[in-house]
Amino acid sequence: MIQPTASQLAIRNSTARDLLVIAPAGCGKTEALALRIQGLLQRGDIVAPQKILVTTFSNRARDNIRERLQDYLPSGTLRDRVTITNFHGLAARLFKAHANVIGLDPAMTIPDGDWVGAQCRAKGFDFSTSAAVQTTLRIAKQEPRTDDEILTYLSAPGREAALTIERQRVSEGRLTYDDLPRLAELILANDLVADLYQAHFGSVIVDEFQDLTPQQLRIVNRIGYKNTTYAGDLAQGIYGFAGAKPVAIDAAVRAECTEVIEFSESHRSSPAVLAMVNAMSPLTAGTPLTAADPASWPGGGLAASVGHHTADAEGDWVTRVAQALVSRVPQQRIGVIARTLGRRRFVESALKAAKVPFFRWDDGVLDTETARTLKSLLARFDVRGYEAAADKMAFLRDAAGFESVSEPSGRESLLDALHWCHDLLRSGVAAGDIRSRIQIGDAATLITAPGVHLLTGHVGKGQQFDWVVIVGLEDGVIPDFRATSSDEKIEEARVLSVMLSRARHGVIVSRAVSVPTNAGRPMDRKPSSFLTSLATANPRKAEELVEWFNSADWAAIAVR
Structure with a gap:
C-alpha cells in the first residue's frame, strides 16, 4: 500500500461533508478519494445501511477507483457500502426503478450504442446534417423537458431532421444516451424519489467534477447537496463538446463547498514530463506542478519532440521505440495516444505489420x-x-x-x-x-496490463503509463480543425495537457509533414501551434534520443 501524503490524509480526515479537492493530474487524486471513502466509513459518518455513491465518467475510471478501494476496504464492505457507477449508469438505474413517476415504461430500450448516428446514416443524411441533428438533440435534452416538450422544441423551423429522428425514437420506445440524464432529472424532481436517494446514499463522491454538465450537477445536488466531495481540476476540463461547462461548474461547486484542499505536487511524473505539462499552463490555467521526489527520477526523466516526413514513417518509428521499450522493460506500460482514432491508424498498421501485440482501448x-x-x-x-x-x-x-x-x-x-x-x-x-485471446478480466485489468496501449486523449483521461508517445502534433489535428473559438482552443490545449500528464518516466511528442486523408491523398500539415509552448520545456530532439536511451539514466530506469 502507498504511504499517504499529508494532503491525502487531510482529505481522509476532513469532517466537512461538502469538500472540494483540487487535484491536477498525477497528484494522487484516486488514492485520496479511496482514503476519503475509508475515512467516512471508519469514523461512522456514514452509518449502515446507508451507502456512499461514487460517480465517474467512464468504466475505466470506475475500475481505477474500485482497484484502489480494494487496498483500503474489506471486500464485503466495498460490496455492501459503496456504489460506483458512471452517470449514465446512475441515470439508467433511476429510470428502471422510477420511470412510472414520469409516466414512462421502465421496459423501454436502454441505449447500447449511437442510435441517433445510425438513424442519420440510414436516412442518408450528409455529415453536416447529421452533426446538426446530434447537436440539436443534445442541447434540447440538457434541460428537464418531457417527451412532449422535446417534440414542441424540435417543431421550430430548421429542426425538421432532428424532429424526424425524435419521433421515431418515441414510437420505438427506446432511449438514447441524451435521454437518460434528462429523464433522471425529471424523476428526481419528485420529492419522494429524491428523499429516497438522499436517505440511501449518505455521501456522494464526484470524480472529475469539471467535466459535469449543468444537468449532471443538478442531478448530483438532488441526491447529495452540501453532502458531496468533488475532486478534479479546471485545467483538465475537456468535455465541452458534450455540454460540460468547466468554468461555471467550478464556480458553482466552490459556492457549495465549505472546505477546499489543493494539491500541487505530482507523485506520478518525472521533472521532464512535468516541464512539458507546465509549459501548457499559460493556456490551460493549470496549477504549475513540481515532482514530489525529483531525485528519484534518474536524469530527471525524458521529454522529447520529433518530426517525420510522413505519417507512415512516424508509425514505423513509434513501432521501433515501442519494441525497444518492451524488450528492455517488459513489465512497464507504453501508451501511444492521439487526438483522434484516424490519426492513430498509422501506428496501429505499423505495429500489426511488425507483429507487436497491443491493447486497443476502444475494443x-x-x-x-x-x-x-x-x-x-x-x-x-x-x-x-x-x-x-x-x-x-x-x-x-x-x-x-x-x-x-x-x-x-x-x-x-x-x-x-x-x-x-x-x-x-x-x-x-x-x-x-x-x-x-482475452487477457483482461481475471487478475489483470486494462489499467494494470503491461505492454503497448493505443488510445485517444479523451479515453485515457485518469490513467497512467510509464511511457507516452503522442502522435499527430499538427495543426488541424490538435488543435482540432473544428476548434475556432477561444474557449474551444483552450479546451484543445487542455486535451494535450491531459495526454502529456499520463506519462511517468518519459513523454515524446511526434508530428508528420505529410498525412494522408481517409481517401489516401497526401496532405501537407503545419506543425501544431502548441509546439511553440512545448519548446519552452526544452524537449530533446530525435538525434538526442538514441544517446539518452544508451545513457546510465536509461539503464537506471530499466532496472527500477
Whole structure:
C-alpha cells in the first residue's frame, strides 16, 4: 500500500461533508478519494445501511477507483457500502426503478450504442446534417423537458431532421444516451424519489467534477447537496463538446463547498514530463506542478519532440521505440495516444505489420466486466446450440445475458465484444481459442496490463503509463480543425495537457509533414501551434534520443 501524503490524509480526515479537492493530474487524486471513502466509513459518518455513491465518467475510471478501494476496504464492505457507477449508469438505474413517476415504461430500450448516428446514416443524411441533428438533440435534452416538450422544441423551423429522428425514437420506445440524464432529472424532481436517494446514499463522491454538465450537477445536488466531495481540476476540463461547462461548474461547486484542499505536487511524473505539462499552463490555467521526489527520477526523466516526413514513417518509428521499450522493460506500460482514432491508424498498421501485440482501448472486450462475461460464456459455450441457431448474434446475446445489463456503456461494450466473438466464430476459431485471446478480466485489468496501449486523449483521461508517445502534433489535428473559438482552443490545449500528464518516466511528442486523408491523398500539415509552448520545456530532439536511451539514466530506469 502507498504511504499517504499529508494532503491525502487531510482529505481522509476532513469532517466537512461538502469538500472540494483540487487535484491536477498525477497528484494522487484516486488514492485520496479511496482514503476519503475509508475515512467516512471508519469514523461512522456514514452509518449502515446507508451507502456512499461514487460517480465517474467512464468504466475505466470506475475500475481505477474500485482497484484502489480494494487496498483500503474489506471486500464485503466495498460490496455492501459503496456504489460506483458512471452517470449514465446512475441515470439508467433511476429510470428502471422510477420511470412510472414520469409516466414512462421502465421496459423501454436502454441505449447500447449511437442510435441517433445510425438513424442519420440510414436516412442518408450528409455529415453536416447529421452533426446538426446530434447537436440539436443534445442541447434540447440538457434541460428537464418531457417527451412532449422535446417534440414542441424540435417543431421550430430548421429542426425538421432532428424532429424526424425524435419521433421515431418515441414510437420505438427506446432511449438514447441524451435521454437518460434528462429523464433522471425529471424523476428526481419528485420529492419522494429524491428523499429516497438522499436517505440511501449518505455521501456522494464526484470524480472529475469539471467535466459535469449543468444537468449532471443538478442531478448530483438532488441526491447529495452540501453532502458531496468533488475532486478534479479546471485545467483538465475537456468535455465541452458534450455540454460540460468547466468554468461555471467550478464556480458553482466552490459556492457549495465549505472546505477546499489543493494539491500541487505530482507523485506520478518525472521533472521532464512535468516541464512539458507546465509549459501548457499559460493556456490551460493549470496549477504549475513540481515532482514530489525529483531525485528519484534518474536524469530527471525524458521529454522529447520529433518530426517525420510522413505519417507512415512516424508509425514505423513509434513501432521501433515501442519494441525497444518492451524488450528492455517488459513489465512497464507504453501508451501511444492521439487526438483522434484516424490519426492513430498509422501506428496501429505499423505495429500489426511488425507483429507487436497491443491493447486497443476502444475494443469493448477490454472492459473488465465485459471480458469476464465473455470468458464465462466461452467457458461453457454451447457449440451445437450456436451452430443450430438461425440468428447467431441473438444466440450470443441471450447466452451472455445481454438484456440483463442495464448500465449503458456496459451494454455497448458487451455488444461490441459479442460482435468480435461472432466474427471469430464465423471464421472458424474455436471458443476455447477465443477465450485464450482475452487477457483482461481475471487478475489483470486494462489499467494494470503491461505492454503497448493505443488510445485517444479523451479515453485515457485518469490513467497512467510509464511511457507516452503522442502522435499527430499538427495543426488541424490538435488543435482540432473544428476548434475556432477561444474557449474551444483552450479546451484543445487542455486535451494535450491531459495526454502529456499520463506519462511517468518519459513523454515524446511526434508530428508528420505529410498525412494522408481517409481517401489516401497526401496532405501537407503545419506543425501544431502548441509546439511553440512545448519548446519552452526544452524537449530533446530525435538525434538526442538514441544517446539518452544508451545513457546510465536509461539503464537506471530499466532496472527500477
